[in-house]
Amino acid sequence: MGGRPRRESDRPPLDYLVMASITVIGAGYVGLTTAVCFAELGHDVTALDTDAQKIATLQDGRPTIFEPGLPEMMHRVVAAGRLRFTTKHAEAIPSAEYVFIAVGTPPARRGEADLIFVRQAAKSIAENMVRPLTVVDKSTVPIGTGDTVDRIIRENQKSEIPFRVVANPEFQREGSAVHDFMHPDRLVIGAHDPAAAQDVAALYAKLGAPVLITDLYGAEMIKYASNAYLAARISFINEIARICERVDTDVKVVAQGMGMDQRIGPLFLEAGIGYGGSCFPKDVKALARMAESMGYHPELLDAVIEINTDQRKLIVEKLREVLGGLRDQIVGVLGLSFKPNTDDIREAPALEVIQNLLQRGAIVRAFDPAAMPVARQQLNSITYCEDPYAVAAGADALVLVTEWDEFRRLDLQRIKTSMRRPVIIDGRNIYDPKRMRELGFVYRGVGR
Ligand code: NAD
Numbered sequence: 001m002g003g004r005p006r007r008e009s010d011r012p013p014l015d016y017l018v019m020a021s022i023t024v025i026g027a028g029y030v031g032l033t034t035a036v037c038f039a040e041l042g043h044d045v046t047a048l049d050t051d052a053q054k055i056a057t058l059q060d061g062r063p064t065i066f067e068p069g070l071p072e073m074m075h076r077v078v079a080a081g082r083l084r085f086t087t088k089h090a091e092a093i094p095s096a097e098y099v100f101i102a103v104g105t106p107p108a109r110r111g112e113a114d115l116i117f118v119r120q121a122a123k124s125i126a127e128n129m130v131r132p133l134t135v136v137d138k139s140t141v142p143i144g145t146g147d148t149v150d151r152i153i154r155e156n157q158k159s160e161i162p163f164r165v166v167a168n169p170e171f172q173r174e175g176s177a178v179h180d181f182m183h184p185d186r187l188v189i190g191a192h193d194p195a196a197a198q199d200v201a202a203l204y205a206k207l208g209a210p211v212l213i214t215d216l217y218g219a220e221m222i223k224y225a226s227n228a229y230l231a232a233r234i235s236f237i238n239e240i241a242r243i244c245e246r247v248d249t250d251v252k253v254v255a256q257g258m259g260m261d262q263r264i265g266p267l268f269l270e271a272g273i274g275y276g277g278s279c280f281p282k283d284v285k286a287l288a289r290m291a292e293s294m295g296y297h298p299e300l301l302d303a304v305i306e307i308n309t310d311q312r313k314l315i316v317e318k319l320r321e322v323l324g325g326l327r328d329q330i331v332g333v334l335g336l337s338f339k340p341n342t343d344d345i346r347e348a349p350a351l352e353v354i355q356n357l358l359q360r361g362a363i364v365r366a367f368d369p370a371a372m373p374v375a376r377q378q379l380n381s382i383t384y385c386e387d388p389y390a391v392a393a394g395a396d397a398l399v400l401v402t403e404w405d406e407f408r409r410l411d412l413q414r415i416k417t418s419m420r421r422p423v424i425i426d427g428r429n430i431y432d433p434k435r436m437r438e439l440g441f442v443y444r445g446v447g448r
Pocket residue numbers: 025026027028029030031048049050051054102103104105117120121124138139140141170171172173174278279
């Protein structure tokens with residue numbers, strides 16, 4: 001560990017409001033929300049990103065992600081002079097007391113976390129720091145990465161300036177990231193030096209949130225373990241759903257009954273097309289591969305991954321069975337983002353389902369309330385429609401992939417009359433099977 005910028009006696013108690021100078025490296029989903037929310041709490045914040053286009057858009061006052069509540073808050077803190085955006089490390093690092101690393105940690109070839117951006121961020125901190133500071137890792141990283149960051153900074157500093165490394169993993173959910181930052185269930189903050197962790201906790205004091213201070217490795221592990229557990233609940237209920245289909249009962253009722261048990265709880269027990277997004281798939285794999293590299297074979301984690309992969313294929317298989325083949329069938333896909341209220345399509349089940357449908361010769365059209373502009377950049381072999389009704393008109397089947405609220409409120413009678421064949425595969429179990437059959441649909445959910 002590097003040295004500490006403050007003496008023990010200078011350390012503020014948690015209830016003392018600290019206004020600090022904070023730089024956030026990486027202005028993506030996590031970094032931008034973190035920067036905006038820290039500025040909202042009163043801190044002086046600089047958001048740094050190497051993506052010049054992203055920074056230009058942000059400097060222009062336009063948020064680069066779709067996130068409820070973010071635009072208003074961003075305009076407010078920028079106008080108040082507490083948040084600025086830059087691509088220049090030399091502008092962002094020297095003045096910072098705290099530098100948060102919020103860069104991506106994408107999967108490498110075998111599923112292990114690729115730390116290239118974290119390493120680059122650490123090096124840039126070392127090369128530009130001119131006074132003692134605290135480096136706080138917010139990215140989701142393998143256990144021990146804090147030590148790697150520490151080493152990279154020490155090896156690349158121009159002169160020996162004290163610094164500390166803290167892990168403060170992020171638990172915000174896309175679609176409610178601002179709310180989650182402002183009302184966290186808990187803050188997890190870990191460091192070899194508990195005083196450093198306490199100082200980082202003080203940055204959040206205004207939130208009055210429960211704080212768990214732990215060691216560096218504990219904090220890093222809590223993030224992976226939490227995501228792996230949530231993913232495991234989803235794969236678990238999807239396995240139960242497969243059994244439910246065979247014994248002819250409804251997994252939704254089964255999950256409801258299970259969730260009423262306080263030891264189990266109702267959340268993350270929704271059977272469907274499986275988990276997606278930029279976190280669960282990569283984090284479960286990264287944890288499994290990390291365990292393997294340490295000589296442990298993670299049987300349960302591997303099963304979680306396998307069930308999830310198969311779940312996406314099963315949906316297409318169901319559709320093939322109902323239609324009696326997929327070649328030249330017009331299939332409408334409702335929802336592209338990996339979950340509602342976001343435009344994020346990273347590891348979105350919809351992309352895999354669409355690729356699978358195209359490979360089998362289907363003609364695909366789609367609608368998503370937010371994700372179509374991003375999807376267009378990656379996927380140009382499908383037709384994008386202006387609304388769900390245009391997707392349904394003349395289609396042989398609809399596959400509901402993302403449970404956006406607007407899909408719950410559809411005029412299903414209108415949908416049915418406009419379709420060539422009234423087939424709906426409900427990948428998120430949002431419709432009532434009985435009502436759908438009464439309306440004349442051929443309806444298939446997951447585990448019902
Ligand atoms: P993202 O890809 O949206 O953003 C990362 C940003 O970092 C990009 O804008 C990129 O240009 C920038 N960047 C990369 N290297 C840089 C460098 N050296 N200097 C400056 N900028 C650099 O990623 P994200 O979704 O915000 O995720 C960031 C981390 O947070 C990941 O480790 C992720 O697992 C974790 N996380 C994400 C979420 C989520 O909901 N997205 C939630 C919790 C944790």
